[in-house]
Amino acid sequence: MAENESALNATYQQLLKTIPKEKAKFRTAVIASQRAWVRFRELECELSAQLTDAAPTWQSAYFVECKSRLAKTRAAELRQMLDALP
Numbered sequence: 001m002a003e004n005e006s007a008l009n010a011t012y013q014q015l016l017k018t019i020p021k022e023k024a025k026f027r028t029a030v031i032a033s034q035r036a037w038v039r040f041r042e043l044e045c046e047l048s049a050q051l052t053d054a055a056p057t058w059q060s061a062y063f064v065e066c067k068s069r070l071a072k073t074r075a076a077e078l079r080q081m082l083d084a085l086p
Helices: 002-018 021-051 056-084
Strands: none
Touching (some): 002 056, 021 056
């Protein structure tokens, strides 16, 4: 699970480094989008865990699994952005 988070962070950092200086507006949008996505992920996974109606310990496990799954998806999305850059 930690590998998905590491892949996400590495891809995000690589994307930021690759954005050309003349694309400052795009860079700002990527940063804002990522911050909003992090907030979304926390709320989405919290809700998902609560909907399981499981014991608190299991809710915690569902929360962690959800974050990992969404990190993997987001890393792929950021990779697509990275691949689209000149």
